[in-house]
Amino acid sequence: MTLFADHTYSRVMVFIDYRNVYEGVRFGLEGTELDLSRLTRILVGDRDLVGAYIFDGIPKQTDSDDHMPEKTRAYHNFVREQGFRVIARESVVKQEGKFVQKEVDVSLACEMLEHALMNHFDVAIVVSGDRDFVPAIQKVQSAGKRVEVASFSNELNQECKRAADVYYTLDDLPIMAMRSPVDQGGDARWPI
Amino acid sequence: MADLIDMQRDLGIDPRSLSSLASKLHILRFYLDKKKENVVSSIDGVIVFVSPRYYGDPPAIGDVYICNVQSKGTVYWAEPLVKVNTAMLIGLDDRIKDEMFDYLWQTNRKEFETIFEERYRKSAMEAANKQLEEQYRQNTEDLRRKIEELEAELKRSRLLLQNRVPRESDEIELSSEEPEPVQSDERPQTHQLEMQMQEFQDLIRRSLAQPLATKAAGPAPVHADRTGPNLIRSESFTEDRYDVHMSPNRKYLLVEPDEQGEVVCVNRTLFLGNLESLSPYNGPMELLARRSDKYGGMLIEL
Numbered sequence: 179m180t181l182f183a184d185h186t187y188s189r190v191m192v193f194i195d196y197r198n199v200y201e202g203v204r205f206g207l208e209g210t211e212l213d214l215s216r217l218t219r220i221l222v223g224d225r226d227l228v229g230a231y232i233f234d235g236i237p238k239q240t241d242s243d244d245h246m247p248e249k250t251r252a253y254h255n256f257v258r259e260q261g262f263r264v265i266a267r268e269s270v271v272k273q274e275g276k277f278v279q280k281e282v283d284v285s286l287a288c289e290m291l292e293h294a295l296m297n298h299f300d301v302a303i304v305v306s307g308d309r310d311f312v313p314a315i316q317k318v319q320s321a322g323k324r325v326e327v328a329s330f331s332n333e334l335n336q337e338c339k340r341a342a343d344v345y346y347t348l349d350d351l352p353i354m355a356m357r358s359p360v361d362q363g364g365d366a367r368w369p370i
Numbered sequence: 371m372a373d374l375i376d377m378q379r380d381l382g383i384d385p386r387s388l389s390s391l392a393s394k395l396h397i398l399r400f401y402l403d404k405k406k407e408n409v410v411s412s413i414d415g416v417i418v419f420v421s422p423r424y425y426g427d428p429p430a431i432g433d434v435y436i437c438n439v440q441s442k443g444t445v446y447w448a449e450p451l452v453k454v455n456t457a458m459l460i461g462l463d464d465r466i467k468d469e470m471f472d473y474l475w476q477t478n479r480k481e482f483e484t485i486f487e488e489r490y491r492k493s494a495m496e497a498a499n500k501q502l503e504e505q506y507r508q509n510t511e512d513l514r515r516k517i518e519e520l521e522a523e524l525k526r527s528r529l530l531l532q533n534r535v536p537r538e539s540d541e542i543e544l545s546s547e548e549p550e551p552v553q554s555d556e557r558p559q560t561h562q563l564e565m566q567m568q569e570f571q572d573l574i575r576r577s578l579a580q581p582l583a584t585k586a587a588g589p590a591p592v593h594a595d596r597t598g599p600n601l602i603r604s605e606s607f608t609e610d611r612y613d614v615h616m617s618p619n620r621k622y623l624l625v626e627p628d629e630q631g632e633v634v635c636v637n638r639t640l641f642l643g644n645l646e647s648l649s650p651y652n653g654p655m656e657l658l659a660r661r662s663d664k665y666g667g668m669l670i671e672l
Contacts, residue, residue: 202618203618207616207618207620207648208644208647209643209644209647209648210616210644210648213615216615220664220665330618348618349617349618349619350617350619350621350622351617351618352615352616352617352622352623352624352665352669353615353617353618354615354616354617354618355613355614355615355632356614356615356616356623356632356633356642356643356644356645357614357632357633357642357643358632358633358634358640358641358642358643359641359643359644
């Protein structure tokens with residue numbers, strides 16, 4: 179039970195840290211696909227959605243033949259068609275043998291803070307459990323806005339949960355799309 | 371010639387001159403002459419003019435009158451007495467009516483036949499056209515129904531074909547080389563696909579053997595069963611395609627009808643790819659299901 183009441187006239191903006199969310203469903207859910215559109219609709223509910231952002235990085239092409247940049251761009255185009263605003267930073271670098279995103283978290287924080295100061299929303303929903311967003315969340319709250327956080331329990335930092343006005347766990351939400359085995363294929367809709 | 375002696379009273383005819391007068395009464399039908407100048411009639415091919423001493427309403431073309439006919443030389447003069455119409459005929463007794471009709475039919479048979487034939491032809495044509503249209507509509511409806519059935523059958527067959535796993539017996543051996551053994555890590559996947567394929571084929575076979583449940587049964591109670599490793603059945607599943615979403619913790623399924631959904635429904639059963647790998651199957655079981663106001667659709671607990 180939360181302190182806050184939901185009103186249909188509340189303006190909501192959603193900010194999705196794609197890599198954080200993707201890591202939460204990457205393993206153990208083969209054959210399903212993360213449906214960001216449904217996720218957003220469930221989190222927003224009957225309130226007025228005024229904007230939905232996805233923040234992601236675009237990996238550089240490596241020597242391997244997996245066409246990662248093309249697949250990423252294709253997926254970004256797909257979610258753009260659904261109505262999301264995609265902010266993609268070409269800034270994925272390799273550190274200690276694995277790919278790491280740079281600039282993405284700060285992009286999310288800046289975007290959220292800017293919209294808050296310009297009074298573009300009443301409620302921000304941050305879909306990420308990353309602790310790096312805590313200062314931005316607190317600044318947005320100082321601007322008089324409510325901040326809700328949604329993440330997977332395996333990707334959640336407790337500081338982030340404590341900073342939020344309302345917390346949702348994504349584990350119980352029906353957001354993984356299933357399909358009959360008719361046209362399974364490597365098309366652009368599957369997450370990379 | 372009609373026997374009009376009984377009409378003497380109505381016409382005010384002097385009985386003493388009845389015999390000579392009665393023989394001169396004729397029923398005449400008037401028409402326009404060849405010169406298109408005079409309205410005349412004829413008796414046995416001889417033309418009959420309207421008497422110049424007649425001062426009543428002149429007969430019009432097509433009128434039928436009982437006339438007093440006198441001959442003067444080679445010309446006949448007719449004095450119209452009574453116009454023959456429906457009102458007048460009703461007043462006659464049956465015998466006179468029959469004789470008049472016979473006379474009229476005999477003298478004007480050709481024209482009456484033409485008129486009746488035309489009218490009959492029209493009504494016969496209309497009846498025939500109506501019957502043909504009805505038959506055409508029925509045939510079209512039957513063909514349309516047949517096409518729909520064949521399309522549904524084709525769709526099911528295509529589904530089977532797409533999911534068909536190639537078997538060794540499909541290959542044509544071109545040489546005497548022994549086929550390479552299947553790699554050990556491929557066998558489980560192939561076997562799993564074959565199991566799924568068999569399961570779906572059985573479902574298709576059962577549904578084709580039984581009449582499909584109609585949608586007119588009304589709203590079904592919320593109830594779901596897991597009937598196979600990748601099959602979920604409910605009386606509420608009345609559409610052809612659904613959107614199905616699972617929760618990441620694999621506890622819940624949300625099912626909503628969607629014309630462009632990714633999950634196929636055949637005979638109220640959803641076929642979900644990979645359900646068994648996400649939620650192990652321990653035999654047929656009833657699942658808790660309820661309508662979800664929060665998410666919309668049916669929420670099923672696995």
